[in-house]
Amino acid sequence: MDLGSYFQQRRALVDKALDDILPKADNDPLSFNAAMRYSIFAGGKRVRPILAMEAAELVGGKASDVILLAVALECIHTYSLIHDDLPAMDDDDQRRGKPTLHKVFGEAVAILAGDALLTLAFDVMSSPEAIRVYRPERLLKALNLLSSAAGWQGLIRGQFLDISMEGKTADETTVTQIVAGKTGALLKASLSCGALLAGGSPKEVRLLSSLGDNLGMVFQIKDDLLDIEGNSKELGKAVRKDQNKGKVTFPALLGVDDAKDRMRHHLKCALDTLEPLGERALTLAAICRYVGNRIN
Amino acid sequence: MDLGSYFQQRRALVDKALDDILPKADNDPLSFNAAMRYSIFAGGKRVRPILAMEAAELVGGKASDVILLAVALECIHTYSLIHDDLPAMDDDDQRRGKPTLHKVFGEAVAILAGDALLTLAFDVMSSPEAIRVYRPERLLKALNLLSSAAGWQGLIRGQFLDISMEGKTADETTVTQIVAGKTGALLKASLSCGALLAGGSPKEVRLLSSLGDNLGMVFQIKDDLLDIEGNSKELGKAVRKDQNKGKVTFPALLGVDDAKDRMRHHLKCALDTLEPLGERALTLAAICRYVGNRIN
Numbered sequence: 118m119d120l121g122s123y124f125q126q127r128r129a130l131v132d133k134a135l136d137d138i139l140p141k142a143d144n145d146p147l148s149f150n151a152a153m154r155y156s157i158f159a160g161g162k163r164v165r166p167i168l169a170m171e172a173a174e175l176v177g178g179k180a181s182d183v184i185l186l187a188v189a190l191e192c193i194h195t196y197s198l199i200h201d202d203l204p205a206m207d208d209d210d211q212r213r214g215k216p217t218l219h220k221v222f223g224e225a226v227a228i229l230a231g232d233a234l235l236t237l238a239f240d241v242m243s244s245p246e247a248i249r250v251y252r253p254e255r256l257l258k259a260l261n262l263l264s265s266a267a268g269w270q271g272l273i274r275g276q277f278l279d280i281s282m283e284g285k286t287a288d289e290t291t292v293t294q295i296v297a298g299k300t301g302a303l304l305k306a307s308l309s310c311g312a313l314l315a316g317g318s319p320k321e322v323r324l325l326s327s328l329g330d331n332l333g334m335v336f337q338i339k340d341d342l343l344d345i346e347g348n349s350k351e352l353g354k355a356v357r358k359d360q361n362k363g364k365v366t367f368p369a370l371l372g373v374d375d376a377k378d379r380m381r382h383h384l385k386c387a388l389d390t391l392e393p394l395g396e397r398a399l400t401l402a403a404i405c406r407y408v409g410n411r412i413n
Numbered sequence: 414m415d416l417g418s419y420f421q422q423r424r425a426l427v428d429k430a431l432d433d434i435l436p437k438a439d440n441d442p443l444s445f446n447a448a449m450r451y452s453i454f455a456g457g458k459r460v461r462p463i464l465a466m467e468a469a470e471l472v473g474g475k476a477s478d479v480i481l482l483a484v485a486l487e488c489i490h491t492y493s494l495i496h497d498d499l500p501a502m503d504d505d506d507q508r509r510g511k512p513t514l515h516k517v518f519g520e521a522v523a524i525l526a527g528d529a530l531l532t533l534a535f536d537v538m539s540s541p542e543a544i545r546v547y548r549p550e551r552l553l554k555a556l557n558l559l560s561s562a563a564g565w566q567g568l569i570r571g572q573f574l575d576i577s578m579e580g581k582t583a584d585e586t587t588v589t590q591i592v593a594g595k596t597g598a599l600l601k602a603s604l605s606c607g608a609l610l611a612g613g614s615p616k617e618v619r620l621l622s623s624l625g626d627n628l629g630m631v632f633q634i635k636d637d638l639l640d641i642e643g644n645s646k647e648l649g650k651a652v653r654k655d656q657n658k659g660k661v662t663f664p665a666l667l668g669v670d671d672a673k674d675r676m677r678h679h680l681k682c683a684l685d686t687l688e689p690l691g692e693r694a695l696t697l698a699a700i701c702r703y704v705g706n707r708i709n
Contacts, residue, residue: 140565149573153565200528205501205520224501225576228524232496232531233565239535240560243553253549257539260556264536269436269449269529277445280521 120403124167127180131166132158134184135191138241152222152230153237156195160213160353164336164408165190165303169311171401172325175394178315185247186259186314189238190307193267196234197303199227201276207362214353239264251314259310266306275299284363292370293334300340301333308332328390328401334383335409338376341366343413345373351413384409416699420463423476427462428454430480431487434537448518448526449533452491456509456649460632460704461486461599465607467697468621471690474611481543482555482610485534486603489563492530493599495523497572503658510649535560547610555606562602571595580659588666589630596636597629604628624686624697630679631705634672637662639709641669647709680705 135157140150166187170180202209202217203224209217219227241247242260251259265271275298282291308325317325341359345368349356359366368376387405391398431453436446462483466476498505498513499520505513515523537543538556547555561567571594578587604621613621637655641664645652655662664672683701687694 149565149570149577196528200524203524205524226573228496228499228501229569229573229576232492232528233569235528235531236560236564236569240557240564243556243560245557248550248553248557253553254544256553257544257549260539261536261541261544264532264539268532268536269445273525273529273532274445277522277525280525 118400118403120407123400124162127167127170128163130170130180130184131163131187131191134188138188139237147222149226149230149233152218152226153233155221156199156212156218156230157191157234159215161191161195163187163191165194165307167404168304168307168329168332168401171404172308172311172317173315175325175397175401176312176315176317176321178317182250182315183311185241185244185250186263186307186310189241189263190303190310192234192238192241193263193272194303196231196238197267197272197276197299199231199234203227206276206280207358209354209358211354235267238267255313255316259313262306262310262313266302271298271302271306273298275302279364282365285365287365287370289370292365292367295365296334296337296367297330300337301330304333304336305329324390324394328387328405331383331387331390332405332408335380335387335405338367338380338383339409339411341368342373342376342380343411347412353413380409414696414699416703419696420458423463423466424459426466426476426480427459427483427487430484434484435533443518445522445526445529448514448522449529451517452495452508452514452526453487453530455511457487457491459483459487461490461603463700464600464603464625464628464697467700468604468607468613469611471621471693471697472608472611472613472617474613478546478611479607481537481540481546482559482603482606485537485559486599486606488530488534488537489559489568490599492527492534493563493568493572493595495527495530499523502572502576503654505650505654507650531563534563551609551612555609558602558606558609562598567594567598567602569594571598575660578661581661583661583666585666588661588663591661592630592633592663593626596633597626600629600632601625620686620690624683624701627679627683627686628701628704631676631683631701634663634676634679635705635707637664638669638672638676639707643708649709676705 139154139157142151142154169183169186169190173183174180199218201207202212203219210220218230247256275295278295279299305326308329309322312322312325343352344356344359347356367379388402391402435450435453438447438450465479465482465486469479470476495514497503498508499515506516543552571591574591575595601622604625605618608618608621639648640652640655643652663675684698687698
């Protein structure tokens, strides 16, 4: 299959839904609504929404069944990047080839726009539209999976460890916790909530959840390798930042070659998980391979 | 009635629930869990939880019916204070007589702990416990009222206007928007969600929602008056900050005397709303009067 045009088509769906749901930009280019839109429309790959749609199709649903979840996922992902880029956190000036939100709108607005996107995710997932489309019990369960993944046990725990371990020596358990938190948790929720809301069985939800664990490792180790081996033009952000900051990563812990082996191991586990599903999992398998082979 | 011991009793209920639900503090006094707990247990008055419990009782429910909502409200309120106090926002060193979170744990942790409390609110409201206790449709509706109140149309809009109008001349419409957003929205949601989750009729929910509008004005104008006329020891924070920062408030717009009149007007409107409910609204009326007469 042509993964490029598949991604393009899916991204168009997601972008349309984001455009519909985010507050309209008014004439003021520095308004608060403009700030909320700035980072959302800064060229994200929409990996999480695409995973959610793929999970929905895999369990027999349609991509459009989980479009509200897709919007919520992208809002949570984008908020986490906005706060992560702040001067008090990773202090990054560039993201996806554009100045970060706080460089354009100032720190106060960046904090608030992040807060607003996080809150919007839960607003969308409890909206009258969501209540109309999904069975209430499934919707509440998905909301809970999503908030746990985004919360202190998940994404935020990962960010906290990532920042507080800077310059320190970490063991493998800690590095795994960081990756599982800052990257794995939301990828996992994308897959499990996508399956759940599209009517997947508990067994299917569990399988996709376990896929998310491995895919999170693949995604983050690849990100860390790109920081070392990639070039900043393709990545749209500065490279070799992690080493300068003393970030705790698998390449830093194991060396580049062993980190690549580790990534391949988790990619294989991910593909093995999908194997018994046969043809209906081919696209998801192709996405997993893309995540491990991408150049940005 | 003895409002003092009533508040004390209610606060104990809320504090117990917060203690149960917030992640346990471990032995490290500077751990992330400790940061989440620091601001929550820094001596808040628990006004929003108490309003939710009172709304529940007013519609024939029990205070304990809305304890999960109470926790969610206090998490959202506390997160908004933590982010509001950050150097990039209002840059406050003291809150409730204690150093603000970022002064103790650093800015990065304060941003993340705020994020974590906001997310925890939605986690609690979609938890298995919540699903067991509330009817799914009511729970989803309450979740949506809460996320809208906390989001870009509500609390965050108020904070954004509050910060971006600093030092500027504002008309009454803008000041009203600021107050309705940064204070009114969550007070209103406390009352309406409390009534909703305890089984209140649409008419009762509407009535309490409208009470929230007026109570928000009373609460904020009183806060602004205390900043001018109060003393920092009783308030537990610096006074006369608003004027120094050129904050847009009703006392700044109208002068102290007219702002007091305005506050009394909204207090009267609040009490008038409750009047037809007779005896069952007496405590809520006493709380409204307290909000307008408090010294901290």
